[in-house]
Amino acid sequence: MEPQKKKGAKSMTVAEEVRAKGRRAKEASYVLGGLSTEVKDRALAAMAAALEARAGEILAANAQDMAAGEAAGLTRALLDRLFLNEQRIREMAEGLRALLALPDPIGEVTGMWRRPNGLLIGRMRVPLGVVGIIYEARPNVTVDAAGLCLKTGNAVLLRGGSEAIHSNTAITRVIAAAAEAEGIPAGAIQLIETTDREAVNVMLKMRDYLDLLIPRGGAGLIRTVVENATVPVIETGVGNCHVYVDSDASPEMATAIVVNAKTQRPGVCNAMETLLVHRDIAPSWLPAVSAALTAQGVELRGCPRSRALVPAMKEATEEDWGTEYLDLVLAVKVVDGLEEAIAHINTYGTKHSEAIVTNNYTHARRFLQQVDAAAVYVNASTRFTDGYQYGFGAEIGISTQKLHARGPMGLEALTTTKFIVYGDGQVRS
Amino acid sequence: MEPQKKKGAKSMTVAEEVRAKGRRAKEASYVLGGLSTEVKDRALAAMAAALEARAGEILAANAQDMAAGEAAGLTRALLDRLFLNEQRIREMAEGLRALLALPDPIGEVTGMWRRPNGLLIGRMRVPLGVVGIIYEARPNVTVDAAGLCLKTGNAVLLRGGSEAIHSNTAITRVIAAAAEAEGIPAGAIQLIETTDREAVNVMLKMRDYLDLLIPRGGAGLIRTVVENATVPVIETGVGNCHVYVDSDASPEMATAIVVNAKTQRPGVCNAMETLLVHRDIAPSWLPAVSAALTAQGVELRGCPRSRALVPAMKEATEEDWGTEYLDLVLAVKVVDGLEEAIAHINTYGTKHSEAIVTNNYTHARRFLQQVDAAAVYVNASTRFTDGYQYGFGAEIGISTQKLHARGPMGLEALTTTKFIVYGDGQVRS
Numbered sequence: 001m002e003p004q005k006k007k008g009a010k011s012m013t014v015a016e017e018v019r020a021k022g023r024r025a026k027e028a029s030y031v032l033g034g035l036s037t038e039v040k041d042r043a044l045a046a047m048a049a050a051l052e053a054r055a056g057e058i059l060a061a062n063a064q065d066m067a068a069g070e071a072a073g074l075t076r077a078l079l080d081r082l083f084l085n086e087q088r089i090r091e092m093a094e095g096l097r098a099l100l101a102l103p104d105p106i107g108e109v110t111g112m113w114r115r116p117n118g119l120l121i122g123r124m125r126v127p128l129g130v131v132g133i134i135y136e137a138r139p140n141v142t143v144d145a146a147g148l149c150l151k152t153g154n155a156v157l158l159r160g161g162s163e164a165i166h167s168n169t170a171i172t173r174v175i176a177a178a179a180e181a182e183g184i185p186a187g188a189i190q191l192i193e194t195t196d197r198e199a200v201n202v203m204l205k206m207r208d209y210l211d212l213l214i215p216r217g218g219a220g221l222i223r224t225v226v227e228n229a230t231v232p233v234i235e236t237g238v239g240n241c242h243v244y245v246d247s248d249a250s251p252e253m254a255t256a257i258v259v260n261a262k263t264q265r266p267g268v269c270n271a272m273e274t275l276l277v278h279r280d281i282a283p284s285w286l287p288a289v290s291a292a293l294t295a296q297g298v299e300l301r302g303c304p305r306s307r308a309l310v311p312a313m314k315e316a317t318e319e320d321w322g323t324e325y326l327d328l329v330l331a332v333k334v335v336d337g338l339e340e341a342i343a344h345i346n347t348y349g350t351k352h353s354e355a356i357v358t359n360n361y362t363h364a365r366r367f368l369q370q371v372d373a374a375a376v377y378v379n380a381s382t383r384f385t386d387g388y389q390y391g392f393g394a395e396i397g398i399s400t401q402k403l404h405a406r407g408p409m410g411l412e413a414l415t416t417t418k419f420i421v422y423g424d425g426q427v428r429s
Numbered sequence: 430m431e432p433q434k435k436k437g438a439k440s441m442t443v444a445e446e447v448r449a450k451g452r453r454a455k456e457a458s459y460v461l462g463g464l465s466t467e468v469k470d471r472a473l474a475a476m477a478a479a480l481e482a483r484a485g486e487i488l489a490a491n492a493q494d495m496a497a498g499e500a501a502g503l504t505r506a507l508l509d510r511l512f513l514n515e516q517r518i519r520e521m522a523e524g525l526r527a528l529l530a531l532p533d534p535i536g537e538v539t540g541m542w543r544r545p546n547g548l549l550i551g552r553m554r555v556p557l558g559v560v561g562i563i564y565e566a567r568p569n570v571t572v573d574a575a576g577l578c579l580k581t582g583n584a585v586l587l588r589g590g591s592e593a594i595h596s597n598t599a600i601t602r603v604i605a606a607a608a609e610a611e612g613i614p615a616g617a618i619q620l621i622e623t624t625d626r627e628a629v630n631v632m633l634k635m636r637d638y639l640d641l642l643i644p645r646g647g648a649g650l651i652r653t654v655v656e657n658a659t660v661p662v663i664e665t666g667v668g669n670c671h672v673y674v675d676s677d678a679s680p681e682m683a684t685a686i687v688v689n690a691k692t693q694r695p696g697v698c699n700a701m702e703t704l705l706v707h708r709d710i711a712p713s714w715l716p717a718v719s720a721a722l723t724a725q726g727v728e729l730r731g732c733p734r735s736r737a738l739v740p741a742m743k744e745a746t747e748e749d750w751g752t753e754y755l756d757l758v759l760a761v762k763v764v765d766g767l768e769e770a771i772a773h774i775n776t777y778g779t780k781h782s783e784a785i786v787t788n789n790y791t792h793a794r795r796f797l798q799q800v801d802a803a804a805v806y807v808n809a810s811t812r813f814t815d816g817y818q819y820g821f822g823a824e825i826g827i828s829t830q831k832l833h834a835r836g837p838m839g840l841e842a843l844t845t846t847k848f849i850v851y852g853d854g855q856v857r858s
Contacts, residue, residue, distance in 0.1 A: 034798070113820065115818070115819070115820055119809055119813060121819055121820075128831050128832075129801075129831070211831055212831070212832065226659065227659050230655060230656050232830060232831070232832045234832070250854070253854040256854060256856050257854065257856055259856075260856035260857060261856075264856070264857055264858075368849050369463070372558075372847075373847065374847065374848060375847070375848040375850060376847060376848070376849055376850065377850045377852060378850070378851050378852060379851075379852040379853055379854055379855075380548055380850055380851075380852025380853075380854070380855040380856075381855065381856045381857050383856070383857040384548060384850065384855065384857055385848075389544070389857070390544070390550055390848070391542065391544060391550075401661060402557050402558070402640055402641070402661070402845035403557075403641065403661045403663070403832060403833040403845070404832040404833040406845050406846050406847065406848075407846075407847075407848045408848075416831035416832070416835050417835050417836075418801075418802065418803065418804070418805060418835065418836075419803060419804040419805070419814075419819070419835075419836045419837075420797050420805055421804060421805065421806045421807070421809055421813065422807050422808075422809075423806060423807060423808040423809025424808055424809075425679070425682040425685060425686065425808055425809070426808075426809040426810065426813070427685050427686055427688075427689035427690075427693070427809075427810045427812070428689060428693055428810050428812040428813055428818070429693075
C-alpha cells in the first residue's frame with residue numbers, strides 16, 4: 001500500500017502545481033487581452049535585451065543539459081536541437097525583436113457590414129486566452145512561444161522536455177522577469193518546472209484554464225497529445241516530406257534541391273525523407289545525386305529499380321516509406337510518373353511539405369493541386385516551410401492539420417474572433 | 430456467453446457500415462475537390478427542386494417521426510425542432526438556392542507575396558475533405574449540411590438522431606439522388622441509417638476517413654463528442670445566453686428585446702436563458718416585463734432581490750444560473766451594475782451570444798470588449814446569432830469554441846488552406 005499512496009500523493013502535488021499555474025495564467029490572460037501594443041512591445045524588447053545580457057547563465061544551464069544528453073546517448077540530431085551558443089541566443093533575441101515590427105493583430109476588425117434590418121455586424125480579432133505548449137528538445141521554442149503569445153495578448157504555459165529542463169528554466173526566468181519589469185502580469189509566461197510526466201496528463205485535460213494546446217516534437221509526443229487531450233489541439237510538425245524529380249527536371253537544380261532538402265539540417269520536420277525519381281531521368285541522374293548525398297554522409301535505402309542503378313544502396317522496406325528519420329538517411333524510389341508520385345505522397349506523406357522539380361507546366365500545376373499538404377513547392381527546397389522564411393516574422397509551429405491554421409503559424413494563428421453587433425432595438429421576427 | 434457474442438457481431442456490422450461509408454466519402458472527396466463551381470451549383474439547384482417536388486414523401490416520413498416522438502413524450506421544444514411542414518421544406522430548398530448566389534470559396538488565393546530570395550508564396554483555399562455531422566432532432570440540418578459541404582467541395586457523412594430517422598432518411602434519399610443525377614459522385618452525401626449508438630463511437634475515432642466532426646445538439650451530445658473524439662471537432666451550439674438590462678436602458682426597448690430573446694423560439698441555442706437587471710431600473714421595469722413574459726407562458730425563477738419585486742417568481746437555485754432550459758423558463762437576477770453582470774456572464778455563460786441593453790456609450794464599449802463570447806450585442810436580441818441573419822447565406826452550426834471558426838459558420842468554416850510556393854531552384858542556406 002505504501003508506495004501506491006506515495007504515488008498518489010506525488011500526483012496530487014504535480015496536479016496542484018500545474019493547475020495553480022493554469023489558474024494564474026487564466027487570471028493574467030484577462031489583463032493581457034486589454035494591454036496596449038506599446039506595453040507589449042516594450043516588454044518584448046526588454047526580453048530580447050535580457051536574453052543577450054544574461055546569455056552566460058543560459059549557456060551554463062544549457063551546458064548541464066548537453067552533458068546529461070551526451071551521457072544519456074541522445075542522437076546527433078537531438079543534441080543539435082538542444083545545443084545553444086551565443087549565436088543561437090542572439091537569434092532568439094532577434095526573433096523577439098522581429099515581433100516589434102509586426103502589426104499587433106488584436107483589436108483589428110477584419111470586416112463590418114450592415115444588414116437590411118440595420119444591425120451593424122463586425123468581426124474583431126481577440127486573443128485565444130491561455131495557450132499551452134508541450135515540446136521536446138529545442139529550447140528556442142521557449143522564447144518563440146513566449147514572444148508570440150505575448151504579442152497576441154495570450155498567456156502561455158510551457159512544458160518542455162526533461163532533456164532541456166535547465167536551459168528552459170533559465171530562459172523562462174530571464175524573460176519572465178524582464179516582462180514583469182515592464183508591467184506584464186505575473187502568470188503571463190510560466191514554465192512547468194517538474195519533469196514528472198503526470199504534468200502532461202494534467203495539461204491535456206485542463207479545459208477550464210487552457211484554450212489551446214500545441215504539441216511540438218516527435219511523432220510519439222504528438223500522437224499522445226492528439227489522442228488524449230480534451231483541450232483543443234493544433235497538431236504540428238511530423239514531416240515525412242518528399243521531393244519528386246520529374247522526367248524533364250534540370251539535373252543540376254534537382255541535385256541542389258535534393259542535397260539541400262536532405263542535408264542542410266536533417267533533424268527538423270521540413271527535411272526530405274523520401275526521394276521519388278521519374279524512371280526516365282533515373283539512369284542518368286540517380287547515380288550522380290547518390291554520390292553527392294553519400295559524400296555528405298547520407299545513408300540511402302532504395303527500391304529495387306533504384307538499387308539496380310546504384311547497387312551500393314541498402315534495400316528499402318515498406319516501413320521506410322512511412323518513416324520520418326530526422327537523420328542522414330534517405331529512402332529512394334523510382335516511379336513511373338507524376339501520378340504514381342502523387343499517389344505515393346498522398347499515401348505515405350504526413351501532409352507537411354512536398355516538392356516537385358520539373359520544367360513541365362502541366363505537371364507543376366497538377367502537383368500543386370492534387371498533393372494534399374500544408375505546403376507544396378515547385379522547384380524549391382522543402383526546407384523553406386518556416387514562419388521566418390515565409391515572412392511571418394516568427395513561428396509558433398508548423399500545423400499539419402486542416403483546422404484553424406495550416407502550415408507555418410505566425411501571429412494570426414494565436415488569435416480568435418468575436419462578432420460585435422450594434423443595434424438600436426432590433427428583435428427577430 | 431451467447432448474448433455477448435451477438436453484441437460483438439452486431440458492433441462489427443455497425444463499424445463495418447460506418448467505415449464503408451467513410452471510405453466511400455473519402456473517395457468521393459478526391460473527385461469533389463476538383464469539380465467546377467458550375468457543376469456543384471447545378472447539383473444544388475436540382476437538390477432544391479427535388480425537395481419541393483418530393484415534399485409529400487418527406488412529410489409522410491416526418492409524420493412517422495412526430496407520432497413516435499409524441500408517443501415517447503418528447504418536450505414541446507424538441508417536437509418543434511423535429512416538425513416539418515410545406516413551409517419548412519420550402520425554407521430548406523431556399524437555403525440551398527441561396528448558396529447558388531454565394532461565391533465558391535474553393536481555389537481562391539487569399540494572398541500571394543514574393544520573398545527576397547524570389548520565392549512566390551500563395552495561400553489557397555481548399556476543401557477540408559470529409560466532414561462528419563452528428564446531430565439531434567432538427568431534420569433541416571440534413572439539408573443545410575449537405576448543401577454547404579457540396580458547395581465547398583467536401584463529402585459529408587451525416588448521423589442524425591433516432592427521433593428523426595425517417596425524416597432524415599427520406600431527405601437524404603431525395604437530395605443524394607438529385608445530386609448524383611447532376612454528376613456528383615456517389616458517396617458525397619451519405620446518412621448513417623442505423624440508429625445504433627455504436628455508430629457514433631466509430632465516427633469519433635475514424636481519423637483515416639473524417640477530417641472534421643461537427644456535433645449539433647444538446648449539451649450531453651456535445652460533451653460526449655468533445656471528450657471522446659480523436660477526429661478534430663468544432664464544438665457548437667450550447668447556448669446559456671444572457672441579456673443584461675442596464676440602469677439607463679430604454680424600458681420599452683428592453684422589454685421588446687427580452688420578450689423576443691426568450692419567447693420567439695425558445696428551443697434554440699441563441700434564446701436567452703438568464704435575464705440580468707441593474708438594481709436601479711429593476712423596481713420600475715422588472716414587474717412590467719415579468720407580466721409580459723408570464724403572459725407568454727414563461728416560468729420565472731428569480732434571485733431574492735428579484736422575488737422581492739415580483740413575489741410570484743419561483744426561487745432560483747445555483748443550478749439555474751448554469752442551465753440551458755431550451756424551454757419557456759427564465760432565470761432572473763438583479764445585479765449591482767455592469768461589472769457584476771460581466772462577471773456573471775463570464776462565469777456561467779457558454780460563450781455563445783450575450784446582449785446588453787443600454788444607452789450608455791462607455792458601458793456598451795466595455796460590454797463588447799470584456800464579455801468573452803462568440804457574439805456580443807448592444808441593443809439587439811440574442812436571437813440574431815445565425816448564419817442567415819448574419820448574411821452568410823447559410824449556416825453549418827454556431828461554434829462556441831475559439832479555434833478555426835467562432836460563432837455562426839458559413840462556407841469559409843468548411844475550408845482549409847494550402848501554401849503554394851513557386852520557385853526557380855531556391856535552396857535554404
